Amino acid sequence: xxxxxxxxxxxxxxxxxxxxxxxxxxxxxxxxxxxxxxxxxxxxxxxxxxxxxxxxxxxxxxxxxxxxxxxxxxxxxxxxxxxxxxxxxxxxxxxxxxxxxxxxxxxxxxxxxxxxxxxxxxxxxxxxxxxxxxxxxxxxxxxxxxxxxxxxxxxxxxxxxxxxxxxx
Amino acid sequence: xxxxxxxxxxxxxxxxxxxxxxxxxxxxxxxxxxxxxxxxxxxxxxxxxxxxxxxxxxxxxxxxxxxxxxxxxxxxxxxxxxxxxxxxxxxxxxxxxxxxxxxxxxxxxxxxxxxxxxxxxxxxxxxxxxxxxxxxxxxxxxxxxxxxxxxxxxxxxxxxxxxxxxxxxxxxxxxxxxxxxxxxxxxxxxxxxxxxxxxxxxxxxxxxxxxxxxxxxxxxxxxxxxxxxxxxxxxxxxxxxxxxxxxxxxxxxxxxxxxxxxxxxxxxxxxxxxxxxxxxxxxxxxxxxxxxxxxx
Numbered sequence: 001x002x003x004x005x006x007x008x009x010x011x012x013x014x015x016x017x018x019x020x021x022x023x024x025x026x027x028x029x030x031x032x033x034x035x036x037x038x039x040x041x042x043x044x045x046x047x048x049x050x051x052x053x054x055x056x057x058x059x060x061x062x063x064x065x066x067x068x069x070x071x072x073x074x075x076x077x078x079x080x081x082x083x084x085x086x087x088x089x090x091x092x093x094x095x096x097x098x099x100x101x102x103x104x105x106x107x108x109x110x111x112x113x114x115x116x117x118x119x120x121x122x123x124x125x126x127x128x129x130x131x132x133x134x135x136x137x138x139x140x141x142x143x144x145x146x147x148x149x150x151x152x153x154x155x156x157x158x159x160x161x162x163x164x165x166x167x168x
Numbered sequence: 169x170x171x172x173x174x175x176x177x178x179x180x181x182x183x184x185x186x187x188x189x190x191x192x193x194x195x196x197x198x199x200x201x202x203x204x205x206x207x208x209x210x211x212x213x214x215x216x217x218x219x220x221x222x223x224x225x226x227x228x229x230x231x232x233x234x235x236x237x238x239x240x241x242x243x244x245x246x247x248x249x250x251x252x253x254x255x256x257x258x259x260x261x262x263x264x265x266x267x268x269x270x271x272x273x274x275x276x277x278x279x280x281x282x283x284x285x286x287x288x289x290x291x292x293x294x295x296x297x298x299x300x301x302x303x304x305x306x307x308x309x310x311x312x313x314x315x316x317x318x319x320x321x322x323x324x325x326x327x328x329x330x331x332x333x334x335x336x337x338x339x340x341x342x343x344x345x346x347x348x349x350x351x352x353x354x355x356x357x358x359x360x361x362x363x364x365x366x367x368x369x370x371x372x373x374x375x376x377x378x379x380x381x382x383x384x385x386x387x388x389x390x391x392x393x394x395x396x397x398x399x400x401x402x403x404x405x406x407x408x409x410x411x412x413x414x415x416x417x418x419x420x421x422x423x424x425x426x427x428x429x430x431x432x433x434x435x436x437x438x439x440x441x442x443x444x445x446x447x448x449x450x451x452x453x454x455x456x457x458x459x460x461x462x463x464x
Contacts, residue, residue: 051339052255081259082252082335084342117345119410121352121417142241144248144351152241168342 003022008042009034012068015022018058019147021167022101029089032080040073047080050168087149087167104131104138104153104164128164130155138162200331203267207396212330213268214287214389215397217277218259218437219290219333224278225445226314227253228452229292236298244423245350249311251344256336265331283446288364290428291379293436295444296372305358305365309372312351312414313407317383318344320406324398333396352414359418366419373415374423380425382408387437438441 012034025031025046033045044063048056060077067075085104090098095105107127123140130138135150135157142152145163154161203209230250237243261274272280291314296306322344324339358369384404390397415422434440455462 028202038435048251048255048339050255051336051343052251052253054251081339082331084339086337087453116406117323117341119352119413120349120357121414123353141352142244143346145243148248150249166346168346 006070007025007034008044008067008072011067011072012044012063013044015059015062015066018055018062020098020101020103022097022103023094025063025088027091027094027097029083029091029094036072040071041076042067042072042074043076043078045078045080046113047085048082048087053148054061055147085168087165090165098165099131102131102162103150104128104162104168106165109167128153130158130160131162133158134162183211185399187304197315199335201263201266202331204329204396206332207329208392209267209269211389212396215393216260216264216333217269217391218287218387220257220264220363221286222314223258223293224240224320225259225288225448226310227251227257227290228448229296230311232281233298233304238304242304246307249347249350252347253342256340256343259332259336263336275456279453283441283449286441286445286449287437289379289382289436290442291383293448294376294379294442300332302375303372305368306372306375308351308354308358309369310376311347312355313376313380313383313411314324314346315344315351316407316410317400317403319348319410320403321398321400324402328397329395348410352410353454355414355420356418359420361417369418370420373420377423378426378428381425382435382437385435385437389437 003032004067012031013024017023017025017028020028021142028049030046030049032043032047033043034041037043044067046056046059046063056079063077064075086109087110090106098105123143127136128138133155135155137156138153139156140151140153141161143166144150145152149165149168150163151166152161153164193293203212227250229244230253233246234250237246257278257344258274261277265272265274265277265456291310294310296302296310297304298307319341322337322341326334326341328334328337355369359365359371384400384407386399386401390399428435431440
């Protein structure tokens with residue numbers, strides 16, 4: 001017989017991002033640590049996607065609510081700034097879920113390159129595929145979308161506009 | 169709380185704050201906050217205030233464009249950039265308050281200080297639009313200079329001995345580089361556009377240029393914090409390099425250096441501001457001062 005053991009991590013990992021509800025906080029890579037202490041006390045560490053991300057407070061409130069509802073007695077939500085969040089922390093599953101929701105996922109950035117931050121005088125010709133038809137013939141409409149983490153693009157083949165989680 | 173409607177979530181939060189509405193005083197909850205050994209707390213607090221005020225005041229200026237930008241996408245862009253800067257300001261002011269140790273949080277520092285207590289550079293506060301006397305191109309010129317300067321500064325600040333400054337810089341650097349690209353792309357688009365857009369972009373650069381010199385003038389506080397603070401006089405070459413890449417592509421030239429006059433050698437870092445600052449603070453602080461302790 002297999003007994004399912006639900007840990008505080010499992011509960012926290014299921015909480016959804018308030019602005020990208022197709023993703024859980026674990027998918028998004030903002031859930032950094034969940035520690036259980038005696039007496040049902042839980043400490044959760046999350047990291048902001050952007051310094052001014054207004055969803056951070058909401059994430060904390062949702063985590064508190066979910067863990068208290070799961071029977072934990074006290075929940076402390078901590079914020080970690082370093083190392084800074086990168087879109088590379090979005091899980092493979094998360095990338096798939098974004099694509100299925102019509103949002104182009106970010107490309108993988110890979111390891112950081114040393115040296116000065118490069119200047120881009122023209123919008124980078126990132127190969128962003130249209131999440132609807134798969135065409136790579138897409139162009140940027142706006143560098144800032146409905147949330148800080150997204151840009152707005154359009155597909156030149158199926159003509160649909162779509163959002164793109166930009167690489168940082 | 170059931171969150172059945174949008175208003176319910178606004179009620180009964182005992183940790184409500186002005187800037188975003190809820191408890192960002194926990195902003196640094198998980199960050200190593202030890203003040204490094206041998207560092208003067210008053211100097212570190214003053215330095216955090218300088219950086220925090222730069223971000224806060226420019227954030228306020230950019231937010232003034234909301235609903236007034238030349239196109240909807242730009243409205244969203246300027247608001248998003250303002251939001252990034254506001255987030256950086258909150259972390260820096262929270263750090264300034266806790267290092268100072270006088271019980272002032274980010275709200276007290278943002279809303280309850282008078283003009284002479286602000287430590288931002290003049291470039292952040294001057295009027296660059298949307299109201300009369302300014303222009304979108306002027307705002308872009310300021311953003312180009314400001315973000316190029318901050319990118320250079322934050323890329324060094326990542327190695328600061330202060331763990332909070334290092335963490336804020338690492339995070340903020342990615343945002344500022346994106347702001348810099350945005351401003352650079354607009355500079356090229358306007359400078360290399362029509363005669364009218366070229367004229368206005370050039371006028372914008374000339375408007376902000378007298379305030380560039382101040383960015384690279386080290387303050388005594390910065391010089392007393394080696395290993396913690398960045399000496400801004402080291403940043404000029406990198407910023408010039410960026411501008412030398414952007415301006416020729418836009419068909420523009422660097423204006424002649426005619427630094428704005430200082431008052432007895434003092435400027436923004438000493439709390440001496442331009443006449444625009446009082447109006448800016450009046451708008452930013454009015455609600456909080458009229459209704460102390462109000463929440464939303």
